[in-house]
Amino acid sequence: MSYSETFKDYLANPRNAGELSDADAAAEQSNPVCGDRLKLSLRVRGGRIESARFLAYGCPPTLACGSALAEMLEGMNVADASRLTRQDITRAVGGLPARKGHAAALAVETLRTALSKL
């Protein structure tokens, strides 16, 4: 199995890690089969995501997708964020091996759950 350089960089230098104490919306989702977890917290001002943070446990794709998602959300309109897809996240991490697509799915699911709380 091989990962892209972009992907590996998310693992070695994760961006947007942590939790927001003053989050407007937060969600934690897990993959019941493999036990991977992703926690996302968002601060929203005037319909725009001002700040996004993530925590993740599990296989490398879950960590990389969590980091890429939180990074790309910052500065994004809530409406645009709600349209993000698995493909957008997969692209952001430089691609995922065929059997690891569930990590991007978990990221989208966590994002949608968080946005539904706004």
Next chain:
Amino acid sequence: MRRVYLDHSATTPVDRRVAEAMLPFLTEKFGNPSSVHFYGQEARAAVDRARREVAALINARPNEVVFLSGGTEANNLAVRGVAEQNAGRGRHVITSSIEHSSVRGICEALERRGWEITRLPVYDNGIVRVEDVRAAIRPDTVLVTVMLANNEVGTIQPVAEIGSIVRERRAEGHKHLLLHTDAVQALGGMKVEVETLGCDLLSMSAHKLYAPKGVGALYVRRGTRLTPQNVGGHQERERRGGTEAVAFIVAFGEAARLARLELDERITHVKRLRDAFESGVEQRVSDIVFNGDRERRLPNVSNISFRFIEGEGLLINLDMQGVAVSTGSACSSGSLEPSPVIRALGRDDGLARGSIRFSLGKDTTDEEIAFVLEVLPRAVETLRRLSPLYQKAQAERACAPA
């Protein structure tokens, strides 16, 4: 970038002396050992020399050594060869729950064809209990196959004691009971002597011993009959058909010679570094668990579970900083496959997912270990900062009364 290789249980670099010994057999000494002419006889003599060296390493007779392609083939020839040869006498095989995937796979294949397999537990120290072996033997048992040292945690199994039981049973009339041991990981990490072990078959692989990949051997005790799995050639006394990989066999012979001469020195060296590594990790990283018996294990292996994080993430993080290690867990298609070996030790899924194997080699240096001790705590810390499990545990600790 500085690179440190701590994955010698996966494979070892070819020793320069071994490479030099094999090179002429790729070019000018290219004969087929089956040929009668000069070229053939030159190759035949080289194969015979190598056979004597491999036999000497395990204290066997040269004609008890069958060269083949590696550990997996050796295990196939041993387990399938015995099972098929003795199908009329019984269809029961005893094995351990922590065998290498090749033995596991062969046993599963036999099971599908009607054999019964007993898989012995290993308890929390990663070692099979001799009483369990004794209790599992039935009149229709044809083979006990238990590895000499485990490939993931390095624990050394009581093969010599199992060998005594097998000999005892044979003396009592259970003539068709045989003992096989997969010594692929053990070879080069401990003294391996077939008489002491009392085994009838023993698998070896050259690439764990500073020789190239693609060659190995099966020790077959004189008088032990097994059904060949590669037919159509008279080589290796009809036990393994196919032209011998002369250059690779020569390399294996030289590697075996060096291993025999340098074994004590290599063991002392890797053990000192491994122990220094483990105490360094203990001082620098919290929430870790060492897997497998700390005494009865190979001197070059350290298997550690890091709580709150997952092995593959740590592996990639270390790799990006130049440190090569391995993990037994894998997650694919959204289904979790934590290391079956670590699970067999009774560890929970979290610990099985967070296990990493560090395996040292004869050329590992103090400086390399110091470098890994500098890199590892940072990598663990990076991943734990992301881990909701770690954050939760930290919060709970902060709230707990002192």
